[in-house]
Amino acid sequence: MKLHLLYLEDNSDDVQLLRLKLSREWPECDTLVVVNEADFLAALKEGKFDLILADYRIPGFGGLAALAFAREHCPEIPFIFISGVMGEDVAVEALKKGAADYVLKDRLARLVPAIRRALQEAQERARRRQAEEQVHRIQTQLEQTNRDLLRKNEEIQNFYHTLSHELKTPLTSAREFISIVIDGLAGPLNGRQLEYLGIARQSCDQLRVCINDLLDATRLETGKLAIHLKPASLSALIRRVVTAVTPTAVEKKIALTADVQPDLPEIPLDEHRMTQVITNLLNNAIKFTPAGGKIVIKVADAPERPELVQISVTDTGCGIPVAEQSRIFDRLYQVKAGDATSEAGVGLGLYLCRELVQLHGGEIWVQSQPGQGSTFSFVLPKSEHLLRANLLLIDDDPQMREVLHELLERHGYNVHTAAGGREALEWMRHQTPDLVLLDLAMPDLDGPATLKEIKKNWAGVPVIIYTGYAESDLVKQALAFSPFTLLAKPCPPAQLLETLHKVQRAGDTATWKRNHFGLMKPRLKKPRRPIVRTRKSAKLN
Numbered sequence: 001m002k003l004h005l006l007y008l009e010d011n012s013d014d015v016q017l018l019r020l021k022l023s024r025e026w027p028e029c030d031t032l033v034v035v036n037e038a039d040f041l042a043a044l045k046e047g048k049f050d051l052i053l054a055d056y057r058i059p060g061f062g063g064l065a066a067l068a069f070a071r072e073h074c075p076e077i078p079f080i081f082i083s084g085v086m087g088e089d090v091a092v093e094a095l096k097k098g099a100a101d102y103v104l105k106d107r108l109a110r111l112v113p114a115i116r117r118a119l120q121e122a123q124e125r126a127r128r129r130q131a132e133e134q135v136h137r138i139q140t141q142l143e144q145t146n147r148d149l150l151r152k153n154e155e156i157q158n159f160y161h162t163l164s165h166e167l168k169t170p171l172t173s174a175r176e177f178i179s180i181v182i183d184g185l186a187g188p189l190n191g192r193q194l195e196y197l198g199i200a201r202q203s204c205d206q207l208r209v210c211i212n213d214l215l216d217a218t219r220l221e222t223g224k225l226a227i228h229l230k231p232a233s234l235s236a237l238i239r240r241v242v243t244a245v246t247p248t249a250v251e252k253k254i255a256l257t258a259d260v261q262p263d264l265p266e267i268p269l270d271e272h273r274m275t276q277v278i279t280n281l282l283n284n285a286i287k288f289t290p291a292g293g294k295i296v297i298k299v300a301d302a303p304e305r306p307e308l309v310q311i312s313v314t315d316t317g318c319g320i321p322v323a324e325q326s327r328i329f330d331r332l333y334q335v336k337a338g339d340a341t342s343e344a345g346v347g348l349g350l351y352l353c354r355e356l357v358q359l360h361g362g363e364i365w366v367q368s369q370p371g372q373g374s375t376f377s378f379v380l381p382k383s384e385h386l387l388r389a390n391l392l393l394i395d396d397d398p399q400m401r402e403v404l405h406e407l408l409e410r411h412g413y414n415v416h417t418a419a420g421g422r423e424a425l426e427w428m429r430h431q432t433p434d435l436v437l438l439d440l441a442m443p444d445l446d447g448p449a450t451l452k453e454i455k456k457n458w459a460g461v462p463v464i465i466y467t468g469y470a471e472s473d474l475v476k477q478a479l480a481f482s483p484f485t486l487l488a489k490p491c492p493p494a495q496l497l498e499t500l501h502k503v504q505r506a507g508d509t510a511t512w513k514r515n516h517f518g519l520m521k522p523r524l525k526k527p528r529r530p531i532v533r534t535r536k537s538a539k540l541n
């Protein structure tokens with residue numbers, strides 16, 4: 001490799017010696033020697049060098065000043081001092097200011113390895129810089145693509161929404177007129193006319209379901225589908241839905257039965273939306289089960305999870321191929337083979353079921369054997385407390401704990417308090433919080449040490465450091481375990497609450513909560529106002 005050197009040195013013997021030393025390793029070494037500040041600067045501005053060597057003591061031009069110039073004009077070129085005299089403290093200072101190395105003139109044997117290492121490190125840095133630039137370019141492109149896709153998605157959603165509305169009005173009118181004619185209000189009809197109009201009305205009903213599903217799906221996508229949770233009887237709701245769909249089952253010669261555990265409490269429900277979920281599951285079961293089949297809807301405490309209620313719809317229908325089972329809850333997904341394809345629908349039903357169940361704080365899944373039937377099951381929390389975010393407050397000041405506990409409970413959090421890091425970590429081993437509010441200065445295990453453990457074992461849990469010592473060394477220590485959010489204590493309650501909301505939004509704790517649902521414990525139920533949840537707010541709580 002040809003080496004281009006810039007060498008700041010006023011002693012020609014030293015230059016000669018250096019040339020000799022380097023000639024074996026780099027026979028093609030091209031060295032520009034400069035002897036003063038002006039030439040050094042001019043060379044820096046013009047030439048392209050692989051390396052800069054400089055004597056530490058040039059009359060009228062300090063070594064550190066030369067280093068500073070080089071850092072400013074060509075920060076990527078490695079800089080090595082060669083000096084007859086260089087105390088340790090000066091050498092340390094030089095390294096701190098960006099020199100790659102220093103070599104004493106009486107130890108020139110170190111020179112070649114020092115240059116080799118400096119060149120290698122410079123290459124590494126250049127490669128890293130290039131890789132970072134490329135990542136940055138790709139990231140910028142991705143962000144742009146993401147923005148474009150979001151905009152397009154919004155346009156499509158708006159289009160669906162408008163279209164669905166436009167279709168719904170004439171459809172309703174057509175259905176009403178058909179009903180008027182069927183009811184004989186427009187004159188007498190013969191049997192065949194009645195039969196044909198009945199089919200037309202059924203088609204209108206099917207179309208209406210599709211349009212409503214489409215409207216709900218666009219509302220969900222745009223976070224506009226709000227559900228209103230208030231305590232209601234799931235058993236009564238299920239009996240109503242079963243009564244409503246029984247005629248269709250009877251018509252298809254399918255036996256539909258309900259098996260409801262008698263002592264179920266009221267649970268937080270949006271009755272309209274839960275009716276939609278259960279109707280959908282039962283209609284699917286009827287649709288995909290042949291005549292003579294059986295459907296059972298069962299409601300009971302979830303096995304080994306008394307804090308949840310489980311609803312299962314089991315049919316003896318065509319079943320779902322194993323490979324399709326993980327995708328049937330996807331938006332617009334339909335099974336492509338077998339009897340299923342011949343049936344009406346647009347593949348939004350199960351997608352809506354999943355989203356609505358999740359907005360209730362629950363989870364839905366399927367078990368199915370092709371040819372033998374399917375069981376769709378979902379769980380719902382019995383208590384509204386399971387829907388709230390679990391916050392762990394770690395502070396050694398009992399008064400502060402009490403005040404914050406009261407404030408945060410009042411604003412919709414399940415708060416658990418710990419008087420120190422050790423106690424908090426012990427608690428976290430049994431229950432994972434959605435959010436941690438952490439004081440820094442604590443006697444037992446301090447904030448940074450606690451944060452380190454949290455990041456090591458529960459990396460997904462967002463942490464807010466709430467400290468009266470925002471300028472202190474403790475914050476600097478904590479920085480080693482970032483990311484976290486820093487909030488100065490005391491701050492107005494509104495600011496604290498806003499920060500908590502922002503952090504939760506960023507961390508999508510709904511997903512976190514779903515994954516860790518089993519770790520939450522039910523708490524005593526207090527009477528509360530209904531909670532309004534949209535897909536966006538579900539991410540908040």
Ligand code: ADP
Nearest residue numbers: 284285288328334335340345346347348349350
């Ligand atoms: P669609 O409205 O088109 O039925 P869904 O989202 O409700 O859409 O269902 C998606 C797919 O899942 C259906 O196309 C069907 O193939 C399959 N499926 C749903 N429920 C059942 C069931 N009970 N038995 C067999 N297949 C089912």
